[in-house]
Amino acid sequence: MDRIQLAATDRSPRVDFDFATGHLSLHGESYPEDAAAFFGPLLQALRAYLADTSATPIVFEVGLAYFNSSSAKALMNLFMPLEDAAEEGRAVTVRWRFADGDETIEEAGEDFAADFSYARFEMVREAA
Amino acid sequence: MLARDFMNFFDASRRQGVILSFGGDISENVLFSLGEVLKLRMSQGETDASVAKRVFAIFVEQAQNVIRYSADKVVKPSGPQASLISNGVIVVGMEAGRFYVVCGNELPDPDVPPLRARLDHIASLNSDELKAYYREKLRQPPDEGSLGGSIGLIEIARRSSAPVEYDFQALGSGRSFFCLKAYI
Numbered sequence: 001m002d003r004i005q006l007a008a009t010d011r012s013p014r015v016d017f018d019f020a021t022g023h024l025s026l027h028g029e030s031y032p033e034d035a036a037a038f039f040g041p042l043l044q045a046l047r048a049y050l051a052d053t054s055a056t057p058i059v060f061e062v063g064l065a066y067f068n069s070s071s072a073k074a075l076m077n078l079f080m081p082l083e084d085a086a087e088e089g090r091a092v093t094v095r096w097r098f099a100d101g102d103e104t105i106e107e108a109g110e111d112f113a114a115d116f117s118y119a120r121f122e123m124v125r126e127a128a
Numbered sequence: 129m130l131a132r133d134f135m136n137f138f139d140a141s142r143r144q145g146v147i148l149s150f151g152g153d154i155s156e157n158v159l160f161s162l163g164e165v166l167k168l169r170m171s172q173g174e175t176d177a178s179v180a181k182r183v184f185a186i187f188v189e190q191a192q193n194v195i196r197y198s199a200d201k202v203v204k205p206s207g208p209q210a211s212l213i214s215n216g217v218i219v220v221g222m223e224a225g226r227f228y229v230v231c232g233n234e235l236p237d238p239d240v241p242p243l244r245a246r247l248d249h250i251a252s253l254n255s256d257e258l259k260a261y262y263r264e265k266l267r268q269p270p271d272e273g274s275l276g277g278s279i280g281l282i283e284i285a286r287r288s289s290a291p292v293e294y295d296f297q298a299l300g301s302g303r304s305f306f307c308l309k310a311y312i
Contacts, residue, residue, distance in 0.1 A: 010160065011160060031188050033156040066181065066184070066185070068185070068188050068189065068192070068280075068283075069189055069279045069280045069282075069283040070192070070280075072266060072279065072283075073266060073279060076266045076267060080267075101177075101178075102178075102181075103178065104178070104181060104182070104185075104287075111259070111262075111263055111266075114263070115263075115267070
């Protein structure tokens with residue numbers, strides 16, 4: 001599958017979905033004008049990738065300083081098929097990066113973490 | 129006369145602690161620009177960083193609700209969501225040392241009972257219950273007619289430091305005016 005690389009904008013995150021290495025990442029702020037239009041193609045690509053029989057371990061890095069509620073919904077939609085793949089035996093790690101002292105993003109990570117049983121969910125505190 | 133009238137108008141809004149007010153047609157670009165100046169104003173006003181983030185988060189959810197659900201639209205919602213231009217009002221201010229964000233817009237009358245029921249429910253929840261409700265909604269498909277995640281109102285309530293206030297005023301034209309005020 002083709003790697004997806006998008007530069008960050010003022011209101012959408014930098015995207016790097018490197019399917020060959022299994023390394024996927026989102027960094028920046030996320031309150032796109034149209035969350036469905038922004039995240040829809042990413043979700044489709046992720047689903048297609050997971051349907052592939054490849055056993056490459058997946059590491060999904062999420063380092064968002066702010067995201068709106070529509071983006072939260074989209075993140076959940078990305079996380080759910082990853083958890084399903086982990087349940088089926090694929091090695092999946094989600095790395096949730098948050099700035100030290102940013103309780104909102106830390107708490108959001110803890111909320112998401114509670115939905116994972118099979119995938120590994122790591123909370124990564126970074127110097128503010 | 130002109131200057132005095134507008135000075136009185138401007139002074140009155142400043143006395144009420146208004147930091148930013150916008151009434152008229154709101155697009156995603158307007159939201160972005162207002163959000164930028166709001167962030168700048170708060171960063172220069174020595175606002176606590178976590179308070180500033182919550183004010184901004186509530187501002188975005190409120191403004192996106194106006195853009196998505198106002199009955200008074202310039203661009204009919206046939207194109208992509210990003211092209212919506214909707215009439216409404218949004219005010220950010222300070223009252224007794226606390227920030228508030230208010231939004232107001234017209235709604236079709238049939239939208240009022242379900243919205244009132246949702247807000248009544250949200251207002252009845254404590255912070256732990258709000259968190260549980262948010263997580264439950266996050267996992268469900270969006271409600272019918274929702275353009276977002278059906279969780280914007282819960283997000284507003286979670287980021288508020290007091291219960292949200294809301295009210296509806298019938299306009300008699302098949303529409304009602306809806307207003308929502310959140311304190312941070």
